Amino acid sequence: xxxxxxxxxxxxxxxxxxxxxxxxxxxxxxxxxxxxxxxxxxxxxxxxxxxxxxxxxxxxxxxxxxxxxxxxxxxxxxxxxxxxxxxxxxxxxxxxxxxxxxxxxxxxxxxxxxxxxxxxxxxxxxxxxxxxxxxxxxxxxxxxxxxxxxxxxxxxxxxxxxxxxxxxxxxxxxxxxxxxxxxxxxxxxxxxxxxxxxxxxxxxxxxxxxxxxxxxxxxxxxxxxxxxxxxxxxxxxxxxxxxxxxxxxxxxxxxxxxxxxxxxxxxxxxxxxxxxxxxxxxxxxxxxxxxxxxxxxxxxxxxxxxxxxxxxxxxxxxxx
Amino acid sequence: xxxxxxxxxxxxxxxxxxxxxxxxxxxxxxxxxxxxxxxxxxxxxxxxxxxxxxxxxxxxxxxxxxxxxxxxxxxxxxxxxxxxxxxxxxxxxxxxxxxxxxxxxxxxxxxxxxxxxxxxxxxxxxxxxxxxxxxxxxxxxxxxxxxxxxxxxxxxxxxxxxxxxxxxxxxxxxxxxxxxxxxxxxxxxxxxxxxxxxxxxxxxxxxxxxxxxxxxxxxxxxxxxxxxxxxx
Numbered sequence: 001x002x003x004x005x006x007x008x009x010x011x012x013x014x015x016x017x018x019x020x021x022x023x024x025x026x027x028x029x030x031x032x033x034x035x036x037x038x039x040x041x042x043x044x045x046x047x048x049x050x051x052x053x054x055x056x057x058x059x060x061x062x063x064x065x066x067x068x069x070x071x072x073x074x075x076x077x078x079x080x081x082x083x084x085x086x087x088x089x090x091x092x093x094x095x096x097x098x099x100x101x102x103x104x105x106x107x108x109x110x111x112x113x114x115x116x117x118x119x120x121x122x123x124x125x126x127x128x129x130x131x132x133x134x135x136x137x138x139x140x141x142x143x144x145x146x147x148x149x150x151x152x153x154x155x156x157x158x159x160x161x162x163x164x165x166x167x168x169x170x171x172x173x174x175x176x177x178x179x180x181x182x183x184x185x186x187x188x189x190x191x192x193x194x195x196x197x198x199x200x201x202x203x204x205x206x207x208x209x210x211x212x213x214x215x216x217x218x219x220x221x222x223x224x225x226x227x228x229x230x231x232x233x234x235x236x237x238x239x240x241x242x243x244x245x246x247x248x249x250x251x252x253x254x255x256x257x258x259x260x261x262x263x264x265x266x267x268x269x270x271x272x273x274x275x276x277x278x279x280x281x282x283x284x285x286x287x288x289x290x291x292x293x294x295x296x297x298x299x300x301x302x303x304x305x306x307x308x309x310x311x312x313x314x315x316x317x318x319x320x
Numbered sequence: 321x322x323x324x325x326x327x328x329x330x331x332x333x334x335x336x337x338x339x340x341x342x343x344x345x346x347x348x349x350x351x352x353x354x355x356x357x358x359x360x361x362x363x364x365x366x367x368x369x370x371x372x373x374x375x376x377x378x379x380x381x382x383x384x385x386x387x388x389x390x391x392x393x394x395x396x397x398x399x400x401x402x403x404x405x406x407x408x409x410x411x412x413x414x415x416x417x418x419x420x421x422x423x424x425x426x427x428x429x430x431x432x433x434x435x436x437x438x439x440x441x442x443x444x445x446x447x448x449x450x451x452x453x454x455x456x457x458x459x460x461x462x463x464x465x466x467x468x469x470x471x472x473x474x475x476x477x478x479x480x481x482x483x484x485x486x487x488x489x490x491x492x493x494x495x496x497x498x499x500x501x502x503x504x505x506x507x508x509x510x511x512x513x514x515x516x517x518x519x520x521x522x523x524x525x526x527x528x529x530x531x532x533x534x535x536x537x538x539x540x541x542x543x544x545x546x547x548x549x550x551x552x
Contacts, residue, residue, distance in 0.1 A: 188425050195411060195422055202409045205371065206423050207397035207470060 005318040012319075013182060016265070017175050024167050034279070036167045038272050039174040040231050041251075045259070045267030046177050047224030048252035053262035054185060055217040056197030060115045060249050061102070061122030065222040067129065067244035068094040069229025074239035075135065077149075078142045084151045084160065088230045095226020096219060098125075103218035107211060119249065126244040141240025149234050166235045173231050174268075177224055181264050184220070185320055193217050194262070225252075254292075258299060260309030264320045269307050322385075324349045324474060324504050325370065330379035332369055339365040341528035342379070347474070352496065352505045354519035356512075358548070362528040363508045364406060367476050370506075371403040372396045384473065400473035404463045404480065406508075412452025416443055419451050419462055423469025434469060441465045441495060457488040468499065475499065476506045481514050493517050516540075524548075 023035060044066050051057040072094030076082035082090070106117040129136045136142065149160040151169075158165050184190045196203045196210055204210050233239045242248070251274075252267075259270025277295055281288035303310045312319040325347035332340045339362045347353055355363050368374040370381060372393030380389045388396055397403075411419050420434040438444040441461045446454065451462055460480060467475050477496075481489050489511065496505060496518055509515050515522060515536070522539045524532045532542045539545055 191422070191425070195414075198411055198413070199409060201373075202405070202411070203422070204393050205373070205397060205403050205405075206466065207394050207426055209392075209394050 008318055009182070009320055013178060013264070016268075017171075017178065020171060020174070024164065024171070029163070032163060032167060034275065036163075036170040036235070038268075038275050039170040040228055040235060041275070042255070042268040042271040043173055043177045043231070044225050044228035045252045045255040045271050046181050046264075047221050047226075047228060049221075049256045049261065049263075049267045050181070050184070050193075050224065051218055051221035052253065053256055053266070054190060054197065055193045055214060055221075057107075057214060057218065057221075058111075058115050058253075059106075059118040059218075059221075060246075060253070061106075061118030061120075061125075062221075062225050062252055063244050063246065063248035064102070064122040064125035065095045065099055065225035066229040066232075066248055066252075067125060067241075068098045068222075069226030069231075070233045070239045070243050071129065071136065071229075072226065073230035074142050074144060074233040077144055077234070078239075079135065084149060084234050088227075088234065091230025091233070092223055092226055095229065096223045099219050099222020099226075100215070103215050103222070107214050107218070119246070122244070122249055123246070126241060126246075129241040129244050136239075136241060139241050141238055141242070144233065144237040144239070146237070149237055151234075160235055161237065169235055170231070173227065177227070178264065178268075180224075182320060185264060189213070189216070197262075254296065257306055258296070260306030260312070263306070263308040263312060266306050266308040273307070322349060323347065323382075324351075324384060325506075326382040327370065328380045328382075330366070330369055330376065330381065332365060332374060332377045338528045340369060343525075343528075343530055345523065345530065347504060347506060349504055350500070352500045352507065352518050352520050354515040354522045355506060355508045355525065356510070356515060356522060357525035357531070360527075361525040363525055364478060365528075366525065367403065367478060367506065367508060371401050371476060373403070397470060397472075401476065402467040402470045402472035402474070403476045404467040404478060406478035406482070408456075408459045408463050410451045410459060410462045410466065412450070414451055415448050416451050416454070416462055416465075417447040420465045420469045423466045424471075429469075437465050437468050440468065440498070442491070457484050460484060460488075464495070468503075472503060474504045474506060476508075478508045479510060480507070481509065481511050489514060 027035060048062050051059055069091040073087040073091035076090050077087045102121050106114055109117050130138050146159060146161040150157045151160055160166055160169060192208055192213055196213055200210055255270035255274055256267050258274055259266030259268065278288060278292055281291035305313055308319065323346045327343060327345040330340055330343045331338065343366060357363050365374060369376055372391060376389050380387060383399060383401065388399060416438065417431060417434050420437050421431060424433045435444060435447060438447050441464055443458060443461050443465060446458060451459065464480060481492055484492060493514060499505065507518065519536060521534065522536055523530055524539060524545050526548050531548055532539060532545050
C-alpha cells in the first residue's frame with residue numbers, strides 16, 4: 001500500500017469517527033440510543049470479520065464469545081459485587097480463554113465441519129447458561145441496576161446508565177476496535193491471514209504455520225467479540241441467555257455479509273443498515289424477519305461482496 | 321561432498337497400492353538432479369514425502385544431517401526445502417511483487433528482496449501486474465520466484481516446464497543453471513531435452529521404486545530404462 005493510500009485511509013476513518021462523535025450532539029434521543037447500541041454490536045461484527053472475512057473461517061458459534069464477554073462481566077458484578085473495570089477484564093479474559101480452547105479443537109476441521117463444530121460448542125454454551133439458571137436467570141436474564149454500573153475514572157465516578165456517557169463509552173470502544181482492526185489487517189500478520197484464506201496449502205509451503213495463524217486469528221476474533229459482549233452488559237445493564245443463542249451467531253454473519261466481508265468499515269455499515277431494516281420492518285409487519293430475508297436474497301444476488309466490498313471493487317480499490 | 325538429502329527406505333501407500341516403495345535416495349550439495357519416470361511412477365508422492373505435504377509411513381529422511389521425518393511441512397520449509405507446485409499455485413489477486421513478498425515476509429525481508437528475486441527470474445518489469453493477469457509462462461516463473469524468495473538450500477521443482485513454449489524452456493534452462501550455483505535442485509521433468517541439458521545425475525522411478533540412477537549418458541544407455549520408459 002502506497003503512502004497516499006495510507007493518508008486516504010487515515011482521513012476516511014478519522015472522518016467517520018469524528019462524524020459519529022458529532023452525532024452525539026444532534027441525534028434525537030431514540031436514534032442516539034440506537035447508534036450507541038449499533039456501535040457496540042458492530043464491535044462484535046468487527047471481531048467476527050477477523051475470523052470470517054479475513055481468515056475465511058466461517059464460524060457459526062460466535063454467540064458463545066459474545067456471551068462469554070457478557071456473562072464474564074455481568075456475573076461478577078451481579079453476584080460478587082465487582083466494580084466495572086475488573087468485570088470488563090473478566091469478560092475479555094473469558095472470551096479469550098474460550099476462543100483458544102474452542103479453536104484448538106474446531107480448527108482440526110475445515111469448511112462445513114468447522115461450521116458444525118463451532119455451532120455445537122456454541123449450543124453447549126447456550127444450554128449451559130440455561131442449566132445454571134440459578135445464577136444466570138436464563139432467558140429472563142440478569143438486570144444490572146444503575147448503582148452497579150458506575151465507572152471509576154481519574155476525575156471521579158460516572159454512571160454508565162446515563163445516555164451521553166453510554167454513547168461516549170460505545171464510541172470509544174468502537175474507535176479502539178476500528179483502529180486495532182485497521183492496524184491488524186495492514187500488518188504482516190493480517191496479510192498472512194488473507195493469503196491463508198486464499199490458499200492455505202501454498203502458505204504452508206511458504207513456511208507459514210497455518211494452524212498457529214488461524215488460532216491467533218480466532219483468539220483475536222473471540223476476544224473482540226467478548227469485548228462487545230462485556231460492554232453490552234455494563235452499558236445496557238442486561239445479560240440474558242438469548243445472546244448465547246444461535247440467532248446471535250447468525251447475526252454477525254449477516255451484518256458482515258451485508259456490509260462487506262474483509263473490509264474494515266463493512267461490519268459497521270452492515271450492522272447499522274440491518275438494525276434499521278429490522279426496526280422499520282417490524283413497525284409495519286409482524287413477520288418482519290421475512291423482509292430481512294428478502295433483503296438478504298437481493299443482496300447475495302446483486303451485491304455478493306456486500307456494500308463496502310462492492311464500493312471497493314468498483315471505485316475505491318485502496319479501501320482496507 | 322556431504323549429502324544434503326539422505327532418504328532411507330521411504331515407503332508410502334494409498335489403499336493397497338505402494339506409491340513409494342522402500343526408496344533409498346541421496347542428493348549431494350550443489351547438484352542438479354532430475355527425477356523421471358512414467359505417469360503414476362510415484363515421483364510427485366516421493367517429493368511430497370520429502371517436503372512434508374504427505375506424511376511418511378515408513379523410513380527416514382535426513383536433511384543436512386538432521387532427521388526431518390516427523391517435522392511438519394512448514395518447519396521443513398524453514399529448514400531450507402522449497403517446493404514449487406506442479407499446478408501453478410499463486411495468488412491471482414495479488415501483484416507479482418506481493419506474491420514473492422509473501423515468501424520472504426515471514427523472515428522479515430522487505431520489498432527490495434522480492435524485487436531482487438524477480439530480477440533474477442526476469443519478471444521485474446511485471447512486478448506491479450496482477451499475477452492472475454499474466455501469461456501462463458510468466459505465472460510459472462512467479463511460482464519459481466516464490467520458491468526462490470524462501471532462499472532455500474534445496475529447490476524442488478515439480479514439472480516446471482509443462483506448457484511452456486520453446487523459447488521459454490530455453491530461458492528456463494539458463495535460469496536453473498544460474499540458480500544451481502548456490503542452490504541444490506531436484507527436478508521432476510518429462511521434457512527429456514531439459515533433463516539431458518540440466519541434470520548431472522538422473523533418477524528413474526517406476527511403480528514406486530527406483531529403477532535406475534546415473535549420469536545422463538548412463539541412463540540413456542540403460543537397457544531397463546529404455547524398455548520401461550523411453551519405449552525403445
